[in-house]
Amino acid sequence: MKNVEAVAALAALAQDNRLDVYRLLVEVGPEGLPAGQVADKLRLAPSALTFHFDRLRDAGLVTVRRQGRSMIYAAQFDTMNALLGFLTENCCGGVSCAPAVACKPARKRAKIPA
Amino acid sequence: MKNVEAVAALAALAQDNRLDVYRLLVEVGPEGLPAGQVADKLRLAPSALTFHFDRLRDAGLVTVRRQGRSMIYAAQFDTMNALLGFLTENCCGGVSCAPAVACKPARKRAKIPA
DNA sequence: TTCATATTTCAATGGCTATTGAAATATATG
DNA sequence: CATATATTTCAATAGCCATTGAAATATGAA
Numbered sequence: 001m002k003n004v005e006a007v008a009a010l011a012a013l014a015q016d017n018r019l020d021v022y023r024l025l026v027e028v029g030p031e032g033l034p035a036g037q038v039a040d041k042l043r044l045a046p047s048a049l050t051f052h053f054d055r056l057r058d059a060g061l062v063t064v065r066r067q068g069r070s071m072i073y074a075a076q077f078d079t080m081n082a083l084l085g086f087l088t089e090n091c092c093g094g095v096s097c098a099p100a101v102a103c104k105p106a107r108k109r110a111k112i113p114a
Numbered sequence: 115m116k117n118v119e120a121v122a123a124l125a126a127l128a129q130d131n132r133l134d135v136y137r138l139l140v141e142v143g144p145e146g147l148p149a150g151q152v153a154d155k156l157r158l159a160p161s162a163l164t165f166h167f168d169r170l171r172d173a174g175l176v177t178v179r180r181q182g183r184s185m186i187y188a189a190q191f192d193t194m195n196a197l198l199g200f201l202t203e204n205c206c207g208g209v210s211c212a213p214a215v216a217c218k219p220a221r222k223r224a225k226i227p228a
Numbered sequence: 229t230t231c232a233t234a235t236t237t238c239a240a241t242g243g244c245t246a247t248t249g250a251a252a253t254a255t256a257t258g
Numbered sequence: 259c260a261t262a263t264a265t266t267t268c269a270a271t272a273g274c275c276a277t278t279g280a281a282a283t284a285t286g287a288a
Binding site: 034035036039046047049050054068069070071 | 233234235236237238
């Protein structure tokens with residue numbers, strides 16, 4: 001990830017409502033959520049929400065697909081992982097100190113250890 | 115880390131010059147760097163740099179101390195670690211998926227394995 | 229086709245952000 | 259004290275951001 005892309009991702013997340021939207025989508029996982037449900041849960045005006053989705057999308061943090069008349073937005077985990085990698089570069093002798101970090105979609109239920 | 119603090123940290127990093135400043139300080143480590151040297155390396159006007167330092171400081175991402183007439187700025191690694199923790203919450207079954215992530219100051223030289 | 233639902237588009241508005249340059253402050257040195 | 263260096267303060271400016279509400283578009287259902 002380049003500097004410019006990192007700034008874009010950071011700027012997209014640096015706003016209360018947008019951060020809430022993103023975190024909600026992260027919780028939900030790759031299936032995503034229709035815009036209307038996000039609007040309801042977070043009490044956001046539809047047009048404001050479109051504005052925020054556009055910014056998250058430009059930063060590569062979410063994707064959209066249409067389903068009937070609904071637009072379904074979902075978190076794009078790769079981008080967050082790239083951002084985490086970028087932020088942890090150069091902090092431990094010039095090499096990333098967190099190679100194992102990876103943001104994956106949440107499971108529906110916690111996997112119970114045997 | 116709370117939502118508000120995360121937004122503050124993200125906003126502080128979401129600007130090219132400021133991100134450069136922060137990353138430079140991360141490379142340098144806890145000893146920090148005088149404002150003037152940061153200004154020289156990144157070609158930033160002194161007053162602009164003060165402006166950016168203030169924002170990084172408000173977000174808890176850097177600290178300052180005086181040394182003679184110089185102000186020495188240093189990265190505050192704890193805050194970045196808290197931010198990384200915040201960003202990786204809720205992405206793996208509701209539990210952070212990256213408990214081992216920790217941003218520590220870079221060593222002067224890489225430790226050579228025995 | 230007509231109506232209803234879901235979302236986007238657009239223009240207007242107020243507020244914040246980054247940069248600039250000049251002046252002020254703080255510390256060090258002769 | 260007088261001067262030089264390091265940084266901050268301040269006011270001005272231009273541009274971007276988030277929100278609002280009304281109108282437009284797209285799809286689905288009767």
